[in-house]
Amino acid sequence: MNDLLLIAALAALGAGTVGLLAAPAVRLLRRRTVAASLSAVAVVAVAAMTAGTVTVAQAMFLSDHDLGVVMAVVGMSAVAALVPALLIGRRVVAGSRALVDAAATVGSEEGFTAPADPPTSELAALGEALAGTSARLAESQRRERALEASRRELIAWISHDLRTPLAGLRAMAESLEDGVAEDPARYHRRIRVEVDRLTGMVDDLFELSRIHAGALTLxxxxxxxxxxxxxxxxxxxxxxxxxxxxxxxxxxxxxxxxxxxxxxxxxxxxxxxxxxxxxxxxxxxxxxxxxxxxxxxxxxxxxxxxxxxxxxxxxxxxxxxxxxxxxxxxxxxxxxxxxxxxxxxxxxxxxxxxxxxxxxxxxxxxxxxxxxxxxxxxxxxxxxxxxx
Structure with missing residues (x-):
């Protein structure tokens, strides 16, 4: 039991030393690609295992042949760990770049289409979130275009509707001012009608502005x-x-x-x-x-x-x-x-x-x-x- 505890302590000492020495390198890679980060993690894991194994082997005074066998096993394990890490990392990087390229289409007329077969569930969830965001943005843009078109039509129609009664009011006022109106009372009645129409138009615009501003109190x-x-x-x-x-x-x-x-x-x-x-x-x-x-x-x-x-x-x-x-x-x-x-x-x-x-x-x-x-x-x- 004491021998096992000693072996565990020596292995932990060797692996921990490698981990402490590798921590700055892993920190430097925090903004690199996923492939580089996965490779660094695999290298650190293999190096820690190798250090622990060598430390224990030295303490056990293994022969050169036995130590060579141990190192061969460690080397093959390192290759078996690094190759999958590199392959997985490259696949994740490719999926991330495809998602970045697709994200550039969010808000465009073509619309966002998530890449097929994402390498991880996180990237798949991110693609779905971007698709939902793109759909909401497209709907918002559609409403904005509709509101802008409606606003332009309103301005054009209001301008036309204002021009007509104002021109009539001006003509009737000039006739009354020049004394050429044959029936002044009829002109006065017509002026009152046009003023009422303009008042109704202004009231409607004010009511509509209150509704759009959310200021309508019920x-x-x-x-x-x-x-x-x-x-x-x-x-x-x-x-x-x-x-x-x-x-x-x-x-x-x-x-x-x-x-x-x-x-x-x-x-x-x-x-x-x-x-x-x-x-x-x-x-x-x-x-x-x-x-x-x-x-x-x-x-x-x-x-x-x-x-x-x-x-x-x-x-x-x-x-x-x-x-x-x-x-x-x-x-x-x-x-x-x-x-x-x-x-x-x-x-x-x-x-x-x-x-x-x-x-x-x-x-x-x-x-x-x-x-x-x-x-x-x-x-x-x-x-x-x-x-x-």
Whole structure:
């Protein structure tokens, strides 16, 4: 037992000495390739084993023949350890370089493709992480391009919409100033209409900027869908009469939702104004509310003739107007009823609905299209739950 302890101590002394002497060399290789690091580890391991073996052999006073046999065995073991280390290291280095080359494509139009057959599970996991990052970056770039295109369209349309009423206001003001207006009262009424239109446009831009900035503050309260629809119909009735459009609100279930009543009334008002202006005279605009699972769906259907399928994904984009069939028509008498006609109403609808943790959608139906606002249904009152 004492001999074994002595042999173990001598082997540890020899191996430990080599390890201490090799530590600086291994440290210098910490920023080198994986192949160099693996080779260094293998060399240190073989050198430590050799030092321990030689130390023990010297202490045991082996013959030259026996010592030669031991050294031959150690040498073959060293070769057997170094060759696999070099091969594995080269494979890992090749896989790492392939992953580095592939990582350069993250965010490019071609997209990232992870190298096939990675040499280690760590490199495989890194490739999957880079693929996910590339996909998220591509989606972010797509949204950014869409927002930039929408912003440019909005600026172009707003510039056009501002230029037209401003030119009219200037012409009417000059006529009044020069005293050539045959009917000053009519000019005054027309100026008031254009000012109201500009005011509505500015209000819509301000509302949209609040939504995009996340500054929309909601005061939630339990409201019946019937009350929301009834208030919205009352506000849209004058515009519907001017356009000769019938408003139908019979299919409304008294489902409860927890919303900001003022903002949600604006949502329904925007949808109704949009539907009335897109529906021909003698047409019908129908409003409904129904329960679907845990949601309440408010719907506004018009008689616009439908929206092209390729335009449906863009309906709620800022500044979208679509086909001429959906371009707002001037009401008889030139009244605007608060609608700026700048293509912001549906974007505001989506922003307000999403702020309520809901979603807005549109689909074509026979003779027109149907806009739907899906909101979470309000939970049952505590008293009702107990009585049930």
């Amino acid at each position: 005061t939630l309260a339990r409201v019946s869908a019937y009350d929301l629809v009834d208030e919205a119909l009352a506000g849209a009735q004058p515009l519907a009469r001017e356009h000769g459009v019938r408003l139908v609100g019979g299919g409304v279930a008294p489902e409860a939702v927890e919303v900001d009543g003022r903002e949600m009334t604006r949502v329904l008002g925007n949808l109704l104004v949009n539907a009335i202006r897109a529906t021909p005279a003698d047409g019908t605009v129908a409003v409904g509310a129904r329960r679907e699972g845990g949601d309440v769906v408010l719907s506004v259907s018009d008689g616009c003739g439908g929206i092209p399928e390729q335009d449906l994904p863009r309906v709620f984009d800022t500044g979208w107007r679509g086909a001429p069939a959906r371009t707002p028509r001037a009401a008889p008498g030139g009244h605007s009823h608060g609608d700026s006609g700048a293509g912001l109403g549906l974007a505001i609808v989506r922003g307000i609905v999403e702020a309520h943790a809901g979603r807005a959608a549109v689909r074509n139906v026979q003779g027109g299209c149907c806009f739907e606002v899906v909101l979470p249904a309000a939970p049952a009152p505590a008293g009702a739950a107990r009585s049930a």
